[in-house]
Amino acid sequence: MDSLVISNIRQRPLRSAISVFGVALGVTLVMLFTGLSRGMSDDLQRRSANVRAEIVFTRPGSLATSTTANLSMKYVDLLKQIDGVEAAVPVIRHFYPSGPWGVDQVEGVDWDSFTRMSNIRLVQGRGPKAFDEVVIDEAKASRNHPVGSSLKLFGDKDLRVVGIYAPESGARAKLSLEAMQDFLEAPGKCSYVLVKVTNPAEQVAIARRINEKYPGNTVQLTGDFFPSIEKSIPGLAIFMRVLVALAAIVSALVVMLAMHTTITERTREIGILKAMGASRRYIISEIEREALAISFLGLLVGFALAALAGFFIHKATGLIFEFGPWWVLTAAVIGLVGGALGALYPAARAANLDPVTALAYE
Amino acid sequence: MATILKAEDLEKVYRVGKVDVPALRGITLTVQEGEFLAVMGPSGCGKSTMLHLMGGLLTPTKGRVIIDGEDLTAASDARRTDIRRRKIGFVFQRFNLFPTLTAEGNLRLAERIHGNGADDPDRRREILSMLKLEDKMHHKPLELSGGEQQRVALARAVVNRPAIVLADEPTGNLDTESSALVLKMFRELNDRFNQTIIMITHNPEAAAACQRIIQMRDGHIV
Ligand SMILES: Nc1ncnc2c1ncn2[C@@H]1O[C@H](COP(=O)(O)OP(=O)(O)O)[C@@H](O)[C@H]1O
Ligand SMILES: [Mg+2]
Numbered sequence: 001m002d003s004l005v006i007s008n009i010r011q012r013p014l015r016s017a018i019s020v021f022g023v024a025l026g027v028t029l030v031m032l033f034t035g036l037s038r039g040m041s042d043d044l045q046r047r048s049a050n051v052r053a054e055i056v057f058t059r060p061g062s063l064a065t066s067t068t069a070n071l072s073m074k075y076v077d078l079l080k081q082i083d084g085v086e087a088a089v090p091v092i093r094h095f096y097p098s099g100p101w102g103v104d105q106v107e108g109v110d111w112d113s114f115t116r117m118s119n120i121r122l123v124q125g126r127g128p129k130a131f132d133e134v135v136i137d138e139a140k141a142s143r144n145h146p147v148g149s150s151l152k153l154f155g156d157k158d159l160r161v162v163g164i165y166a167p168e169s170g171a172r173a174k175l176s177l178e179a180m181q182d183f184l185e186a187p188g189k190c191s192y193v194l195v196k197v198t199n200p201a202e203q204v205a206i207a208r209r210i211n212e213k214y215p216g217n218t219v220q221l222t223g224d225f226f227p228s229i230e231k232s233i234p235g236l237a238i239f240m241r242v243l244v245a246l247a248a249i250v251s252a253l254v255v256m257l258a259m260h261t262t263i264t265e266r267t268r269e270i271g272i273l274k275a276m277g278a279s280r281r282y283i284i285s286e287i288e289r290e291a292l293a294i295s296f297l298g299l300l301v302g303f304a305l306a307a308l309a310g311f312f313i314h315k316a317t318g319l320i321f322e323f324g325p326w327w328v329l330t331a332a333v334i335g336l337v338g339g340a341l342g343a344l345y346p347a348a349r350a351a352n353l354d355p356v357t358a359l360a361y362e
Numbered sequence: 363m364a365t366i367l368k369a370e371d372l373e374k375v376y377r378v379g380k381v382d383v384p385a386l387r388g389i390t391l392t393v394q395e396g397e398f399l400a401v402m403g404p405s406g407c408g409k410s411t412m413l414h415l416m417g418g419l420l421t422p423t424k425g426r427v428i429i430d431g432e433d434l435t436a437a438s439d440a441r442r443t444d445i446r447r448r449k450i451g452f453v454f455q456r457f458n459l460f461p462t463l464t465a466e467g468n469l470r471l472a473e474r475i476h477g478n479g480a481d482d483p484d485r486r487r488e489i490l491s492m493l494k495l496e497d498k499m500h501h502k503p504l505e506l507s508g509g510e511q512q513r514v515a516l517a518r519a520v521v522n523r524p525a526i527v528l529a530d531e532p533t534g535n536l537d538t539e540s541s542a543l544v545l546k547m548f549r550e551l552n553d554r555f556n557q558t559i560i561m562i563t564h565n566p567e568a569a570a571a572c573q574r575i576i577q578m579r580d581g582h583i584v
Contacts, residue, residue: 268458
């Protein structure tokens with residue numbers, strides 16, 4: 001064993017562990033928040049992929065992440081008459097608070113036309129008819145909601161599960177369109193109309209045609225309509241950047257403190273190094289290596305903590321975490337750069353110590 | 363015989379607050395290659411100060427130190443550190459080993475700091491055998507006796523073939539028996555490797571083992 005770095009870290013296991021944990025905390029926070037935002041938006045997009053419509057027709061100002069039922073049903077028939085349109089299916093989407101932090105959604109659809117257009121099929125039971133009937137996807141059914149059971153989604157109204165469908169698409173629970181219109185007191189209205197075209201190669205041209213015919217509405221391709229959560233909540237991107245910066249600062253401070261105490265405690269050893277002819281650069285690099293080793297351990301612990309926390313939070317709340325490579329990399333850079341920068345000041349101080357004074361230090 | 367160290371009219375004044383404390387008042391000294399020199403004198407007469415100046419740990423207020431042909435006093439701080447790395451081995455009264463490293467680790471660290479071409483396995487083996495350290499190398503300093511620690515420190519000081527070893531009361535913390543052993547090893551280093559050594563000591567017996575003794579008083583050589 002001839003590494004000062006490793007022997008120093010082992011010499012003070014508690015302090016090393018605390019520093020490692022400090023870095024890990026920053027890394028975990030970054031991973032959890034970015035993983036959550038990515039997980040939720042990927043989930044939305046994945047589920048929207050099973051909607052086979054190419055075009056979504058809405059009133060301007062409707063967001064994919066809020067409840068609105070402000071589009072007149074008259075457009076359903078009007079859209080069907082446009083050249084190249086095969087089907088037009090109205091949908092109401094409603095968001096409601098659920099669980100301790102979550103938001104969930106439910107849709108009202110005209111079951112027959114909706115299933116005719118999408119590749120969604122009932123695997124059990126039948127479609128929703130009465131106002132208190134609901135169909136759910138297999139993921140939701142697997143959480144102890146078999147056909148025939150009752151389900152409370154929003155308000156205090158008991159709904160009855162009459163069918164289970166697959167694959168997942170949009171909201172995990174669907175009522176009839178009329179039931180949602182009744183619930184939202186929006187008769188004759190829907191949130192958007194899904195438009196399926198006869199020839200997908202012409203979708204852009206047809207979208208333009210719709211737009212010219214019914215100006216003042218919003219015509220979007222399906223892929224654009226279900227945007228990432230990052231895009232639909234503008235503050236989120238800023239929040240995440242602030243979070244990442246905070247994590248970096250936490251890492252830097254923790255490592256700075258750890259290195260500062262290390263250096264104070266090892267003043268005489270630094271004097272010895274100097275007497276032996278160790279250059280400033282050697283001393284700085286020795287301290288930086290120790291800081292990087294601590295930060296690296298912090299990274300590993302942070303990733304492990306984030307994965308564990310993500311798993312348990314998912315179990316408990318259904319929130320979905322996805323740790324993308326970009327944010328893993330960002331968190332890694334944050335932890336390492338934070339640690340390295342934090343150690344820089346103590347390292348420079350050590351390198352500038354006067355050797356005779358340092359040697360006399362008790 | 364070549365001159366290894368030359369001190370010319372060295373003066374050092376410490377400044378404590380607004381008071382000047384003169385520690386050295388003009389020291390001139392020449393040390394030849396292979397010399398084993400003892401420095402004696404009462405406490406506070408400036409012995410350590412002189413040694414620190416010769417090793418480039420301090421800069422003189424006046425005068426010059428030339429070590430193995432290189433002028434320490436004219437050099438920048440970085441350059442002085444570099445000269446120290448290549449030419450000087452320090453031994454201290456309080457051993458100053460790295461407590462978290464084994465004896466082996468302490469030696470390797472010195473070799474790593476010294477850098478290129480430091481590794482000479484034959485010389486290393488010979489030194490360790492001479493200092494009777496072969497079976498102590500995997501111990502940490504706290505597991506060794508004072509005498510053993512000082513022998514490790516001595517091995518560390520000479521492993522990179524310094525031009526000169528500067529020792530500040532190397533037996534000052536040792537009992538009589540350990541002192542005798544460590545002194546014997548200084549002698550042997552000087553005999554067998556022609557190692558140039560300057561050693562501060564309070565012990566007349568230790569000084570008697572040296573070829574030359576200089577006495578200091580109040581910052582002068584007397
Ligand atoms: N860092 C310092 N600051 C102020 N005075 C010092 C310092 N180091 C030594 N001195 C003074 O210089 C004189 C010589 O000290 P030193 O070289 O340590 O003597 P010795 O080693 O012979 O005991 C003493 O009077 C001491 O108090
Ligand atoms: Mg002294």
